[in-house]
Amino acid sequence: MADGDVVRFRPQRPAPPQTSQQGLEDRLKSLFGSAVIAVSAFPGQHFFLEGDPASGIHIVRRGSVILYSITEAGGRHIQQIARAGDCFAVDFSHPHRLNAQALTEADTWHLPRRAVSLAVDSEPEARNFVFNLMDQQLRAARFKSELLSSRSAIQKCAAFLLTIEQPAGAGGEAPLTRIALKRVDIADYLGLTLETVSRMFNRLKKEGLIELPRHDAFRIADRARMNALARDLQPGEFALAS
Amino acid sequence: MADGDVVRFRPQRPAPPQTSQQGLEDRLKSLFGSAVIAVSAFPGQHFFLEGDPASGIHIVRRGSVILYSITEAGGRHIQQIARAGDCFAVDFSHPHRLNAQALTEADTWHLPRRAVSLAVDSEPEARNFVFNLMDQQLRAARFKSELLSSRSAIQKCAAFLLTIEQPAGAGGEAPLTRIALKRVDIADYLGLTLETVSRMFNRLKKEGLIELPRHDAFRIADRARMNALARDLQPGEFALAS
DNA sequence: CGTTATATTGAAGCTCATCAATGAGCGTGG
DNA sequence: CCACGCTCATTGATGAGCTTCAATATAACG
Numbered sequence: 001m002a003d004g005d006v007v008r009f010r011p012q013r014p015a016p017p018q019t020s021q022q023g024l025e026d027r028l029k030s031l032f033g034s035a036v037i038a039v040s041a042f043p044g045q046h047f048f049l050e051g052d053p054a055s056g057i058h059i060v061r062r063g064s065v066i067l068y069s070i071t072e073a074g075g076r077h078i079q080q081i082a083r084a085g086d087c088f089a090v091d092f093s094h095p096h097r098l099n100a101q102a103l104t105e106a107d108t109w110h111l112p113r114r115a116v117s118l119a120v121d122s123e124p125e126a127r128n129f130v131f132n133l134m135d136q137q138l139r140a141a142r143f144k145s146e147l148l149s150s151r152s153a154i155q156k157c158a159a160f161l162l163t164i165e166q167p168a169g170a171g172g173e174a175p176l177t178r179i180a181l182k183r184v185d186i187a188d189y190l191g192l193t194l195e196t197v198s199r200m201f202n203r204l205k206k207e208g209l210i211e212l213p214r215h216d217a218f219r220i221a222d223r224a225r226m227n228a229l230a231r232d233l234q235p236g237e238f239a240l241a242s
Numbered sequence: 243m244a245d246g247d248v249v250r251f252r253p254q255r256p257a258p259p260q261t262s263q264q265g266l267e268d269r270l271k272s273l274f275g276s277a278v279i280a281v282s283a284f285p286g287q288h289f290f291l292e293g294d295p296a297s298g299i300h301i302v303r304r305g306s307v308i309l310y311s312i313t314e315a316g317g318r319h320i321q322q323i324a325r326a327g328d329c330f331a332v333d334f335s336h337p338h339r340l341n342a343q344a345l346t347e348a349d350t351w352h353l354p355r356r357a358v359s360l361a362v363d364s365e366p367e368a369r370n371f372v373f374n375l376m377d378q379q380l381r382a383a384r385f386k387s388e389l390l391s392s393r394s395a396i397q398k399c400a401a402f403l404l405t406i407e408q409p410a411g412a413g414g415e416a417p418l419t420r421i422a423l424k425r426v427d428i429a430d431y432l433g434l435t436l437e438t439v440s441r442m443f444n445r446l447k448k449e450g451l452i453e454l455p456r457h458d459a460f461r462i463a464d465r466a467r468m469n470a471l472a473r474d475l476q477p478g479e480f481a482l483a484s
Numbered sequence: 485c486g487t488t489a490t491a492t493t494g495a496a497g498c499t500c501a502t503c504a505a506t507g508a509g510c511g512t513g514g
Numbered sequence: 515c516c517a518c519g520c521t522c523a524t525t526g527a528t529g530a531g532c533t534t535c536a537a538t539a540t541a542a543c544g
Contacts, residue, residue, distance in 0.1 A: 145390055146319060438500060
């Protein structure tokens with residue numbers, strides 16, 4: 001339970017990747033050896049479906065994967081958006097309760113359930129690693145329910161954009177961040193409608209909080225105000241030009 | 243990673259207690275020996291506060307404990323309501339990110355961080371136990387975010403009541419379930435206002451879905467319709483007398 | 485180009501929050 | 515025992531915010 005490689009808590013950010021790409025790959029190989037399987041998928045393909053037997057741990061190497069469930073009324077609820085460095089399905093003792101679908105072209109590493117089980121039983125390092133992944137999942141889930149509760153649509157959207165933002169490299173100008181999700185996907189993630197998401201994005205643009213040169217790319221223009229919004233501002237404090 | 247004592251997934255229910263009171267106590271003693279500490283609190287007292295160093299695992303023996311955070315605007319967000327058999331703060335590698343407050347008189351077991359750490363490293367049984375607790379936490383968090391997303395107030399309230407309901411003993415009449423939380427607590431948990439919670443409860447009563455003889459006790463009167471509501475019905479399917 | 489998928493924008497209506505007043509329950513002290 | 519104060523729940527009126535339905539615009543691609 002050493003604290004050494006535990007990811008530090010960052011408010012307003014769900015589980016960030018814990019190491020660099022290469023470092024992570026090395027780590028996986030050293031902990032799980034040849035059991036590490038590379039799995040890729042095209043947009044729309046599923047890694048697994050609800051009800052499938054537990055498959056083990058999945059880690060995103062490239063692209064985006066959504067974890068969703070379907071309600072009886074046919075509504076889709078996106079529980080998690082896993083991006084490079086994020087893990088999913090770490091809860092490996094049950095049949096899957098969510099569908100895992102590639103949103104973009106996506107490469108992942110798959111650690112089969114049995115290999116994880118063996119490694120965890122024999123290797124303290126592996127155990128620690130898996131604990132951290134579970135913790136990462138837990139924090140992602142908490143972050144999401146915090147996002148959903150009692151925030152207005154504009155706050156949810158601002159928080160969402162801050163979450164998916166690719167921060168600037170040291171010193172450089174902040175780059176444009178691609179929005180890999182369609183409006184309807186974002187809506188299903190935030191518990192809004194696609195129209196509302198669209199309206200809020202354009203409101204943030206009009207107010208100068210973000211740049212939105214294309215419908216699928218943005219840049220934070222006023223970070224202070226974005227942060228204030230994404231935290232929990234008094235409703236009136238985000239006065240809009242009428 | 244044996245499946246043997248893993249809690250089976252139950253839709254619409256967060257992590258149920260995994261064993262009986264006595265069984266759980268025996269299990270704890272055998273796994274963690276004398277490290278198990280009994281901790282009690284009066285209503286309103288805190289077990290720990292946000293920012294406190296990680297304390298280890300807590301398990302509720304009697305009463306209710308709420309886990310909440312405070313937003314910058316002063317709003318309270320109740321992340322989890324832990325009742326007898328539930329665990330909290332299993333994520334033990336970080337400073338606490340939530341406040342843990344006794345809602346009622348509450349008795350808990352506390353497994354200090356270090357003792358857990360030692361046991362997990364040496365005892366496969368203990369490891370398994372802790373994994374299950376983490377999984378329980380994760381499922382509770384997922385359940386909550388499902389509860390919050392895209393459900394109407396009436397659905398949230400119905401789902402909440404089903405969640406806290408004490409099911410009938412075999413064959414017997416369903417007992418009245420005490421509502422330990424105040425309206426404002428329920429509201430902070432569901433992301434609603436206390437007035438809306440009150441209105442929805444009374445609407446469910448008027449429609450004959452529940453009995454509500456006192457403001458702090460209820461019984462499910464029409465389980466089929468309650469279940470249908472708590473799942474995800476088409477908006478129109480819950481027609482109310484106007 | 486024309487076609488399809490996605491995004492934006494508008495208008496109307498419904499749900500829920502807000503503000504405000506009233507009611508019910510309960511303990512305390514006269 | 516009743517009056518008072520306190521806490522919590524209920525109920526009403528109003529308005530803001532979001533969804534819904536519908537129309538239009540933009541982008542991607544053959």
